[in-house]
Amino acid sequence: MPRVPPSQPLSEAESAEIRRLRAPLLAWYDANRRDLPWRRTNDPYAIWISEAMLQQTRVETVIPYWQRFLDAFPDVESLARADLDDVYAVWTGLGYYSRARNLKHAAETVVREHDGQLPDTAEGLQELKGIGRYTAGAVASIAFDREAPLVDGNVIRVFARLLGIREDSATRSVVEHLWAVAGELVRGPRPGDLNQALMELGATLCTPRNPACLVCPVRRFCDAHAVGDAESLPIKKKKAKPSRMRAVAAWVERGGKILAVRRPETGLMAGLWELPGGPIEAKDEAKDRLAPVLADAVGLEVRRLEPVGRVEHLFTHRRLELEVFRCVADEGSRVRRKHFVAHRWVEPSALLDLAHAGPTRKAMALLGMTDERSARAARKKRP
Ligand code: SF4
Secondary structure, three states, X not given: OOOOOOOOOOOHHHHHHHHOOHHHXXXXXXXXXXXXXXXXXXXXXXXXHHHXXXXXXXXXXXXXXXXXXXXXXXXXXXXXXXXHHHHHHXXXXXXXXXXXXXXXXXXXXXXXXXOOOOOOOHHHHOOOOOOOHHHHHXXXXXXXXXXXXXOOHHHHHHHHHHHOOOOEOOOHHHHHHHHHHHHHHOOOOOHHHHHHHHHHHXXXXXXXXXXXXXXXXXXHHOHHHHHOOHHHOOEOOOOOOOEEEEEEEEEEEEOOEEEEEEOOOOOOOOOOEEOOEEEEOOOOOHHHHHHHHHHHHHOOOEEEEEEEEEEEEEOOOEEEEEEEEEEEEOOOOOOOOOOOOEEEEEOHHHHHHOOEOHHHHHHHHHOOOOOHHHHHHHHHHOO
């Protein structure tokens, strides 16, 4: 497609160019679509769950989780009624637990305010907690046949290449331009299939590395293919280096059980279970700080401190360095929660059955405990 400067609204020439993509995209999708379980249903609830899970997570990982989730909570009423811990239990291993929390919150709203029916427009869906512009477009178009556009990472890549956008794809003007392009493209019959075709193209052919241009249904319209610089698009400005964060955590044992604590409902890793501990300063000696940190966070006196190792975990803007220890709680000392909202003494293997985040999974692996997901990953790595 000829290079056009991002503009909004689109010119007539731009609109006409964009609309020429519809027929080849739909024909290709009809012949090549992957047979994914959520494509075999028209149930808006099931489609919504799949879209929530697919944010940040690969299709192959999502498939068994989606099935398990629907077995446990087959409709919006059952999700609204469920205990949040039961929702977390089904979600365990999928990560980004705020998605599970938001799903439950939104289900409660749907039951309370919409008579159990999901809103059938993108605007209505966006009123629900956790449903952003992308998910609203996906659910409205796929489940309700609305001409609602969507733009995600795959779509940005496809459009940047097709339109030859050679500037930072994260700038507001470019992003808005891409939404306008997606809005133009989705107008007409089969909006859900059109959106899925676009995402499928990005996921299977127009991949970040080695795009399969020779079999691409829209290559004759593609600026990057003509120029030969597809792999360098989209242009993404380098992100700022994540800031470093240090913390200590301990496997605190008493009578064969270990202490698990639950984080507050807001902030980083909200509502998740972990080993007790807390932040330390860059200059701190981790071993010296562990006992005071535990005394402050959970009020326990501990002894027999033993360093186990260090794990690292990257959040969106922060890199956590977590020093992990084992220790024993003094018989006489009692848990007094200060920085946590709940605690349990659990069998060591049971901590990973509670909703937990990546750093806890890594720390428990250092301590010889793995959950089903980690064990599967380890098995996969073996030759
Ligand atoms: Fe992507 Fe290549 Fe198709 Fe262009 S021709 S949209 S770069 S796969």
